[in-house]
Amino acid sequence: MWKKTVSALAVGTAALFIFSSEGHAENDSTQELQHKLTGLKSMNLPDRLARFVHSSDREFTYPEDGVKGIYVTGNSAGGERFNSLVNFLDETELNSMVIDIKEDNGYLTYRPDEDSPFYDIAQNYIGDPEQMFDVLEEHNIYPIARIVVFKDSVLAEKRPDLSFQENGEVWKNGRNEAFVNPFLEEVWEYNLDIAEEAAKMGFQEIQFDYVRFPEGFENRDEDLEYDVGKYEGGDGDNIHRRVNAVNDFVAYAKENLEAYDVDVSVDVFGYAATVEYAPGIGQSFLGISDNVDVISSMIYPSHWTSYFGIDKPDLHPYEITKEYAKVENELLSELEDGPVSRPWIQDFTASYLPDGDWQPYGKEQVEDQIRGLKEEGITEFLLWDAGNSYTEGVNYSP
Template sequence: MLLDDHLVLFIKYNINLFIAIINSIHDKFRGVRMQRNKRFAIIAVILVLIAAAGVFIYKGSWVFKSSPKVADEEPAKSQDPQPTEEPEIEQPLPTPIEPEPKVPEHKEVRGIYLTGHSVGLESRFSHLIDLINTTELNAMVIDVKDDNGEISYKSSVPLVKELETDKTVKIKDIKAVIQRLDENYIYPIARIVVFKDNIAATQKPEFAIKSKDGSVWRDYKKVAWINPYIKEAWEYPISIAEEAADMGFKEIQFDYVRFPTDGNRSLIDYGEAGTDRTMSQSISEFLSYARERLSKKGVVVSADIYGLVTTVKDDMGIGQQLEDLSTSVDVLCPMVYPSHYAYGSYGIKYPDLEPYRTVFTSLSTAKQRVEQIQTDKSKAKIRPWLQDFTGAWLRPKSAYKVYKSADVKAQIQAAYDSGLTEWILWNAGNKYTEDALLKE
């Protein structure tokens, strides 16, 4: 720090005054008897007091100049012209970094199907988790949107709220369910029924399949269907699928992704949209569009198809043609339940009685057909649904048998012998033949 310049000048020009004061003090104390050191000390103190008094008189207080970074007084304005400030150049905003799209991770699935009720019932859900943990199973297919058009949990999708399709809550905390599956290394698959939807088709008739008289068409069970030709109607199941992906499901499996098979179909009028493309094109376009949307969320997209689709050449009048579908999804899931084949299929009088032969013929044919497709697009893997139930409705009674461990094992072996590595068991009541499964 430096003394204020004015203070320095003050001292400089009054130095004679200081000298005179010192001499006067010295003379005053000359006759006083005291030690020399004490005399000089008194003189020094008096001098300091005089100096301080002079500064206060001149300036009003002690003033020290510090380095230029601190100044209480406004600096004097320069008389020189101020340089013109250059305008500030607006810097361009940084380009936002797009998050890299998630890559779907395909897993070799050996799974079982669960309804929303089974997931919501703790005792049953825990039992099925234990079944997976102790056997070769590794996946669960869980109803998100079921055959009735109901959503299993409280959804945030606007149209779900409008239609109130989530008012019957089967799964109270879907995120907790996904976390629990993750903790047990169980691959979660969301099953979403698409075009069979009595609730949506009834409340939104503009999306429904219509009769020629303009009314909503219904099948023999009085169920209304969404018209697959109407692209605006696709948003509903896809938005539910996107929500399921956000919840943590690793795969979206679309079921009833077809046109209706029963009911008086001669009464149907698909409208003008039905003249633009075939049924097969419509179903394939829906699945391709859904996969495009969902792949951005890093989920696998699969589709359930009829077992006969694997061996017939056309689309069976329902929009499911094997070659078209094989480039529209990541996984195709033919429902090769022996009980669902017509008598005499594949030269087998009663297919339900010969599960290995029925399943092997269907799957080996499908695998061969897919391999022969000439395309630059990726081709779907095949993962069959297998029968773990008894077709007791078949007549005569000699046309079916009670399915036991050996019958389920025969189907699994048929899948492997066809060159496949994946499969899922279906039982509507979610009761599975544990003895048919290899122990972990």
């Protein structure tokens, strides 16, 4: 439930955050996937809430100095790069990996058992999850599962009725990506089942990404064809209905994952903390933060427009990060029991920006962001590089 109106400072215009990912070939599994989705409706909630007990003897403890992690694709986690990333963490103060389990297109990155309803939408990137966990445990690396929720071309193509349609076809954005409908509880259940499997595998935290409607949805919400489920009618306009749906999903996921003794985190756009709510995508920073253990704002300097009075933010990683942290801290102070703040920071070069608006990112720029956070009392962070190539020689406690 959307619990309160955010009294955040509205600063500038909303920045555009864009993630890019490589596409993968789609498998045909309509019958099994539809069986899974329709079967979810008959699941008994009390059974789900029964306390889950891990059968393995694995032991992972939350890092004493907080999570300092890196993003790892399924390809990297299951390929030759994995060992080099493990060695990289061994040689630094970094201690955690955020590993793709359901990636940006909607595929699983590992093969479940053949009788799993998700088997045919899985890719065998992580060929031996048990061996991966053996290595993570041996090297004391804290495992976090990244699950992309509402951006899901695979599910949208299989079940157009769970997506947004235009002229009878699945609507896709300018990057040829389809989204599924956050209003529909059937979609919630689908992603929650995947999250539960990740928890059973041994992940200590479930990180949900793309917990939102498509960018710019406020400009097409009355043109696309879609079901609003239980949000039909009632009080509020379309904007508030979107915010309610997103917040309700997060609260529902948090409640149902409590049985698995895992933390729940959500990635949000950095600008969501600077506005009352993001009208198109349905993200309320405080509404989401009030229902998670960890909030991870994506605050890459390259992804901001001219915010906080800082022109060309990519050239000023320390200043933009510090100013953002001030706004976030003020917001989170409004919550009685707020989440841990663990922002995503930039370890890539945004050469796609106009000349003069970007700079090469390396040791100095990464340290500047960490220092900006640290000076405002935020000591946890995650490094993003889509190719998982991270800067050497960084002091992660500047």
